[in-house]
Amino acid sequence: MDRQKVIYLDHAATSWPKPPEVINAVRDAMLYDTANPGRGSHAMAVRSSRHLFNARKQLAKLFRISNPNDIAFASNTTAALNLAIKGFVKPGDHVVSTAVEHNSVRRPLEYLKQAIGIKVTYVESDAYGIIEPKRVEEAIVPSTTLVIVNHSSNLLGAIAPVAEIGDICRRHGVKLLVDGAQSAGILPIDVEAMGIDMLAFPGHKGLLGPQGTGGLYIHPNIDLTPLLHGGTGSQSEAPEQPNVRPDRYEAGTPNTPGFAGLAAGVQYILNESVETIHTKEWRLTQLMMEQLSAIPGIQLLGPSIGQQRTGIVAFNLEGAEASELSFILDQHYGIAVRAGYHCTPLAHASAGTLEKGAVRASVGCFTTEEEALALIDAMKEISVHYPVG
Numbered sequence: 181m182d183r184q185k186v187i188y189l190d191h192a193a194t195s196w197p198k199p200p201e202v203i204n205a206v207r208d209a210m211l212y213d214t215a216n217p218g219r220g221s222h223a224m225a226v227r228s229s230r231h232l233f234n235a236r237k238q239l240a241k242l243f244r245i246s247n248p249n250d251i252a253f254a255s256n257t258t259a260a261l262n263l264a265i266k267g268f269v270k271p272g273d274h275v276v277s278t279a280v281e282h283n284s285v286r287r288p289l290e291y292l293k294q295a296i297g298i299k300v301t302y303v304e305s306d307a308y309g310i311i312e313p314k315r316v317e318e319a320i321v322p323s324t325t326l327v328i329v330n331h332s333s334n335l336l337g338a339i340a341p342v343a344e345i346g347d348i349c350r351r352h353g354v355k356l357l358v359d360g361a362q363s364a365g366i367l368p369i370d371v372e373a374m375g376i377d378m379l380a381f382p383g384h385k386g387l388l389g390p391q392g393t394g395g396l397y398i399h400p401n402i403d404l405t406p407l408l409h410g411g412t413g414s415q416s417e418a419p420e421q422p423n424v425r426p427d428r429y430e431a432g433t434p435n436t437p438g439f440a441g442l443a444a445g446v447q448y449i450l451n452e453s454v455e456t457i458h459t460k461e462w463r464l465t466q467l468m469m470e471q472l473s474a475i476p477g478i479q480l481l482g483p484s485i486g487q488q489r490t491g492i493v494a495f496n497l498e499g500a501e502a503s504e505l506s507f508i509l510d511q512h513y514g515i516a517v518r519a520g521y522h523c524t525p526l527a528h529a530s531a532g533t534l535e536k537g538a539v540r541a542s543v544g545c546f547t548t549e550e551e552a553l554a555l556i557d558a559m560k561e562i563s564v565h566y567p568v569g
Contacts, residue, residue, distance in 0.1 A: 187515045187551045191544035192334050192362060192492050194384050194391060201444040202388055209440035216433050218412070228436045235443035236426070242446055242454075243379060244370040245397055252429035253395045253439060257361040258284040260380035260396035263429060264357050265289065265328070267404030268378075271296040274323040276354075278303045278311050278340070280333040280527040285359055289328075299323070305530045308483045309338030317348045326355050331363035335527040335540065336482035337465070337492035339367065346375020355402065361385065362490050365449045366458055371397055378402065386457075388449065388545070389442030392435050398425075408432065457545045461491030464543045464552050468493045471556040477568040478559070481531045481538055491543040494522075494531075497559070499566040502537045509539075513558040517541045 188196050209231055215224035217232050236248035245251065254260040265288040269275060277285060279302045292298045301319045305311050316327060327349050329340050342358055349356040355377040360369065364379075365386030371379055376397070383393025398404060406421050410431035415422040422428055449457065469485050472478050477498035483489045497505060506519035520537045521528055528534040541555055 185514055187513070187554050189541040189543060189547070189551065189555060190516045190518050191385065191547070192490075192540060192542035193518055195386065195388050195544045197546060198388055198390070198441070199445065199448045201448055202390070202441045205444035206390060206437045206441040209437035213440070214436065217436055218427075219433075231436055231440040231443065232434060235439040235446070238443050238446040238450065239381075239395065242365070242369070242450060243381075243397060244372060246372075247400065249425045250400055251395050251397050252426045253393070253434055254380075255392050255435070256384070256394040257359065257380050257382040260394050261285055261357075261359060262288050263404060263407050264378045264380055264396055264398075265326075266292065266407060267429075268326060268355070268357075268402065269296075269298055270325070271298065272323065273325045274299045274301070274321055275326045275328065276301050276303060276316060276319045276324055277328040278316075278330060278526075279305050279530050280309045280311070280336065280338065281328065281330050281524065282334055282359065282361065283523040283525075284361075285328050285330070286526060302526065305338070305527075307531060308481075308487075309333045309336030309527060309530060310483065311338075311340050311345075313341050313344040313348055316345050317352070320348070320352050320354060324352070324354050326357060328357045328359065330359045330361075331367065331369075332490040332492075333482070333524070333527050334362050334492065335494050335522045335524050335538065336531060337362075337489035337494070338483050339363075339488050339490065342376065343374040349377075350375050355399075362492070365446070365454065366461065366490055368454050368458075371399075383438065383442040383445070386449075386544075387442060388445030390435075390438040393438040393442045396429070398429070404429065406431070452545065458490075460545065461543050461547070462489065464547055464549065465489060465491055465493050467549065468541065468543075468552050468555065471553070472559060475556075475559055475563050477563055477566060481533065491547075492540060493542070494538040494540045496533065496536065496538050497563060497566055498568055500562075502539045505539050505562065508562055509555070509558055513554070515555055515558055517555075 217228035364381035383389035
């Protein structure tokens with residue numbers, strides 16, 4: 181299949197194509213600014229440092245963060261979540277999370293249950309992936325120190341009421357960690373207004389940057405134990421990891437060209453506006469859901485037509501394996517989707533698809549109506565070979 185003719189509906193995994201501005205920024209950084217940032221005072225090292233500062237500054241503007249240095253860069257959302265969870269939770273702590281979390285949250289929590297004896301409560305969602313704030317509040321006990329919420333399910337597209345949960349956490353003196361893997365660059369995020377104490381985000385999805393980029397916003401009142409210790413370019417004479425941010429959490433040489441590209445991606449989003457992007461993606465999901473629901477044997481997952489969701493439409497076809505459908509769509513129609521369990525068995529259990537998984541089509545800010553309709557036409561043809569009943 182010609183790569184230029186692919187219909188790409190896998191934006192929940194990684195956005196593609198990238199804006200030309202992102203590609204140019206990565207290329208220029210590779211050509212001219214590949215010195216180690218913060219590790220020297222020569223001109224190229226200084227320019228490299230500016231790429232990182234520019235990315236932090238753009239992200240701070242997008243997420244309404246007062247101090248850009250409260251953003252610690254990471255290689256992806258998984259690394260950021262591990263830093264937040266393992267750097268914050270202590271022996272004997274109780275953590276509240278939800279039944280639609282990605283394995284990037286669940287697995288660190290399960291590891292800490294065994295390693296240091298923490299306790300975890302996973303708040304149930306409804307079958308559509310919706311989390312009721314009152315259930316979160318009911319799960320909080322005196323030993324609760326942290327609530328972790330997936331802003332949007334990577335399977336169901338359901339959007340969590342983060343601001344309401346943030347208010348609950350503030351009233352109870354509990355910190356709130358938000359997994360923004362499916363919301364950063366797609367949904368409006370204001371860390372102060374929404375009561376977010378830590379925000380983990382990817383660079384390569386809704387922020388339109390390269391893979392290998394991401395980060396964690398850490399409220400200035402929170403001090404995490406670093407996961408990595410080593411060179412930072414600052415306080416090199418000290419045997420301990422420096423306390424200054426963001427160096428405390430960024431040991432080793434960063435992905436400078438990647439973050440130069442991420443800065444360009446965030447600037448693109450700021451120019452377009454998050455609200456404009458979300459509205460476009462929502463309209464495409466509604467079109468896909470309306471058309472898919474008319475095909476006999478199709479089961480849609482997540483919030484119903486007309487309800488808010490991110491640009492994710494997961495579905496199954498009666499009598500067909502999800503992996504088989506994905507293969508047919510790819511090989512015969514040039515349509516890229518993802519099938520399986522999407523690293524979120526908890527969400528599949530909530531949706532009742534833990535035994536079979538699902539096909540996930542996800543749109544991005546460059547997806548066209550014609551591409552969305554191509555999936556519909558393909559599924560109409562495929563469904564004929566899987567008669568209902």
